[in-house]
Amino acid sequence: MTDPSGPLEPRELRAWMAFLAAGHLLDHEVERQLKRDGGLSHPEFEVLLKLGVADGNRLRMSDLARLVMVSKSRLTYQVTQLERAGLVRRTACDSDRRAVWAELTPEGAATIERVRPGHRRVVREALIEVLTPDEIDLLGEALSRVAERLLAR
Amino acid sequence: MTDPSGPLEPRELRAWMAFLAAGHLLDHEVERQLKRDGGLSHPEFEVLLKLGVADGNRLRMSDLARLVMVSKSRLTYQVTQLERAGLVRRTACDSDRRAVWAELTPEGAATIERVRPGHRRVVREALIEVLTPDEIDLLGEALSRVAERLLAR
DNA sequence: TCCAGTTAGTTCAGTTTTGAACCTTCAAGG
DNA sequence: CCTTGAAGGTTCAAAACTGAACTAACTGGA
Numbered sequence A, B: 001m002t003d004p005s006g007p008l009e010p011r012e013l014r015a016w017m018a019f020l021a022a023g024h025l026l027d028h029e030v031e032r033q034l035k036r037d038g039g040l041s042h043p044e045f046e047v048l049l050k051l052g053v054a055d056g057n058r059l060r061m062s063d064l065a066r067l068v069m070v071s072k073s074r075l076t077y078q079v080t081q082l083e084r085a086g087l088v089r090r091t092a093c094d095s096d097r098r099a100v101w102a103e104l105t106p107e108g109a110a111t112i113e114r115v116r117p118g119h120r121r122v123v124r125e126a127l128i129e130v131l132t133p134d135e136i137d138l139l140g141e142a143l144s145r146v147a148e149r150l151l152a153r
Numbered sequence C: 001t002c003c004a005g006t007t008a009g010t011t012c013a014g015t016t017t018t019g020a021a022c023c024t025t026c027a028a029g030g
Numbered sequence D: 001c002c003t004t005g006a007a008g009g010t011t012c013a014a015a016a017c018t019g020a021a022c023t024a025a026c027t028g029g030a
Helices: A010-038 A042-053 A061-068 A072-084 A106-126 A133-151 B010-038 B042-053 B061-068 B072-084 B106-126 B133-151
Strands: A058-060 A088-092 A100-104 B058-060 B088-092 B100-104
Touching: A010 A042, A010 A106, A010 B010, A010 B106, A010 B133, A042 A058, A042 A061, A042 A072, A042 A088, A042 A100, A042 A106, A058 A061, A061 A072, A061 A100, A072 A088, A100 A106, A106 B133, A133 B010, A133 B106, A133 B133, B010 B042, B010 B106, B042 B058, B042 B061, B042 B072, B042 B088, B042 B100, B042 B106, B058 B061, B061 B072, B061 B100, B072 B088, B100 B106
Parallel strands: none
Antiparallel strands: A058 A100, A088 A100, B058 B100, B088 B100
């Protein structure tokens, strides 16, 4: 029974530090590619992706915020930027007049397609190809649990 | 032989998405705790930690930047903030007059000690305790490789 | 029907981050 | 000694982010 606020074991520390480092570096790499190939930030790209797989290519702002894991005000900002770039459009929601649809435009869909190949390549080269198939499965399994657990609070 | 820019396999996609989600959520949690217990941001805390384990509790700005994985200008800003808060002090470097030491003050060391228990608790509860010992080892192993690989470019 | 409590989204002011431009100092080779 | 190029840091203006305050609209109960 270890002290819940005492030092981490070396192996635990290693896992945490590797997680942080890999996160920083991977995100940096992804950001670079997205900016280069499409002038997008990573959060912006995630917004486009979520809209791309949504029913009718649209989502309400608050659902979108939850999916992308971003604050409401931040999403407002990002969607405004994407709207300015013509990649997303805002529409009124008939059934709830407080709500706002964020909808992917054809240009937005085209942008996804243009940027995605490079994005996939980055994820492959930096993450997937460095891991064995077993590690990939275990990582997905373990980190899904971590995320799930944090969501359920 | 899969197309290097084609879609990811479902399990690969799952690993990537879990990695992103866990990263977002964990960071959010850590940020919350640090702000609450010590008025610090996560990057600021990482700066203090690196200084805390360094020889003589001090590092040059550029070494510090590399260790914390932030840009030079960002570090300049953060160290200025920490200096303003009295947690860090800048000193001239005799052997290289371009260089600047960032040095942990006693108040900075005290702040680490004050904040660390809560920080550890967060990491434990959100990450460590959700994983089996095997998963922890494998995560450390695998993600270290990912980070290392990205550093070596 | 009304009101109290929620929820959706935006706004705003203040803070942080970015990236390029800019000094200064160093190091290596003529 | 002089260059010349690279390295250490800072600066600045523009862009992005944060959290709290706010408006408007929904919901359920008295």
